[in-house]
Amino acid sequence: MTNDRTQHALAILAAIGTGTVPLDPFTSDARWWWNGGLDLPVAEFAALLATLHTQTESGIVVTPGLIMAQDDSVMIEATSAARLTNGRIYDNRYIFLFHFRGDAICEVREYSDSAHVNATFDLTA
Template sequence: MAPTLPTPAHNKEIAQTFLDIFSTGNVNAILDCLHEDATWWISGKIAGISGTYSKSEIGELLAGVTSAYKQGALPVRVLGMTAEEDRVAIEAESYAELHNGKIFNNEYHFLITVSDEKVTQVREYSDTLHIYETFVNTQD
């Protein structure tokens, strides 16, 4: 008997669980959700933020940024999800207060690819000007 392939609904569950764990700020648990060869691409042209990251590189980025949040995490709330084959498209938003007094409240479109019960690719589209003004530009 041939193995049963994951359904789009199952891949949505994996993506939702991944974002739930991401929202805890637990970097090791986040990395456990990623396939060993996973990549995470962040849109824009912001030095030190935009670009493609390997699993270990995204771990380093997340470890550095979670300390900026008062609650130690960036909660991400899923607004909608659509899945086809191994891809899950997600509309989401985040909200967190930062130690620098700023509020990070961003909107996202994530395209998450799933294989072998793990996230293999994240493509993150968001308001890069808001990211820059919140994390990079230290002037008010």
């Protein structure tokens, strides 16, 4: 089961690059928490991501690194890269912590450089 959970988590990170996060791998009450001050239902996070995606030339490429799985959690260290339509470059480092209930994701905790996110993207759009 851990391998399936890891694959679900990796698929979500890959989907970030498309600007669309599928909701079916999540529980109905799943939340996406970000250390920059967000704690949203996953559907609201997906809408925010779609807005951010429009500010990039070709999406945010998230590249996984170290992966650790234990019990009902998968932790993925990752980096990202994107060129924005305003000419800025977005490159960040992350720790994503995926919590599962059964086979579905019930929470994502995203740790990144929030100052870089705020300086690069127009979060008011």
